Amino acid sequence: DTAVSQTPKYLVTQMGNDKSIKCEQNLGHDTMYWYKQDSKKFLKIMFSYNNKELIINETVPNRFSPKSPDKAHLNLHINSLELGDSAVYFCASSQNWRTNTEAFFGQGTRLTVV
Amino acid sequence: AQKITQTQPGMFVQEKEAVTLDCTYDTSDQSYGLFWYKQPSSGEMIFLIYQGSYDEQNATEGRYSLNFQKARKSANLVISASQLGDSAMYFCAMRPYFNDMRFGAGTRLTVKP
Numbered sequence: 001d002t003a004v005s006q007t008p009k010y011l012v013t014q015m016g017n018d019k020s021i022k023c024e025q026n027l028g029h030d031t032m033y034w035y036k037q038d039s040k041k042f043l044k045i046m047f048s049y050n051n052k053e054l055i056i057n058e059t060v061p062n063r064f065s066p067k068s069p070d071k072a073h074l075n076l077h078i079n080s081l082e083l084g085d086s087a088v089y090f091c092a093s094s095q096n097w098r099t100n101t102e103a104f105f106g107q108g109t110r111l112t113v114v
Numbered sequence: 115a116q117k118i119t120q121t122q123p124g125m126f127v128q129e130k131e132a133v134t135l136d137c138t139y140d141t142s143d144q145s146y147g148l149f150w151y152k153q154p155s156s157g158e159m160i161f162l163i164y165q166g167s168y169d170e171q172n173a174t175e176g177r178y179s180l181n182f183q184k185a186r187k188s189a190n191l192v193i194s195a196s197q198l199g200d201s202a203m204y205f206c207a208m209r210p211y212f213n214d215m216r217f218g219a220g221t222r223l224t225v226k227p
Binding site for chain 2: 043048056092
């Protein structure tokens with residue numbers, strides 16, 4: 001069983017479209033994240049959620065809207081896609097916000113905007 | 115805000131030799147965790163090793179060990195007996211309590227046969 005799974009793995013879409021990436025974890029963790037990895041491999045935190053509540057929003061454009069229906073799921077919806085949104089998006093989870101334990105990552109979603 | 119620095123964009127090592135990947139960090143937090151992740155060419159992020167800021171012993175996991183020097187704020191990863199499968203990007207990360215995990219820019223390790 002995959003601990004953190006995100007779908008789809010690849011997403012190719014045109015500028016201006018709206019798309020969603022889904023993420024689910026079966027680890028019983030309280031905290032979930034979205035990271036963006038750019039073409040230079042730099043990983044940047046986008047959002048952090050703890051028990052469905054938004055904890056951190058790192059100056060991400062409001063075209064990006066995360067949704068957490070329950071603590072096992074954190075989806076990312078992106079409106080009006082732009083060329084600069086092309087990247088690999090990783091979902092991750094960790095035990096809870098109060099600890100500094102490791103995060104487990106999904107396999108990533110490679111988003112290409114054309 | 116915390117900052118993590120990996121000064122080696124690329125490293126080469128001969129198979130079966132040991133290699134050290136450097137990581138320094140800057141934080142005003144007293145309690146934090148330090149981590150190393152491996153990202154092979156297939157793209158997934160694999161957790162390797164964890165060190166707590168109050169741990170007195172350096173962490174070890176199989177061929178991986180973390181050389182933690184708190185006063186110098188460094189958390190270098192040592193890989194012993196390198197294997198061809200160790201070729202990958204390696205990321206150092208830090209996470210204080212009540213905060214998220216931030217990453218360094220990564221080091222690309224190439225193991226030569």
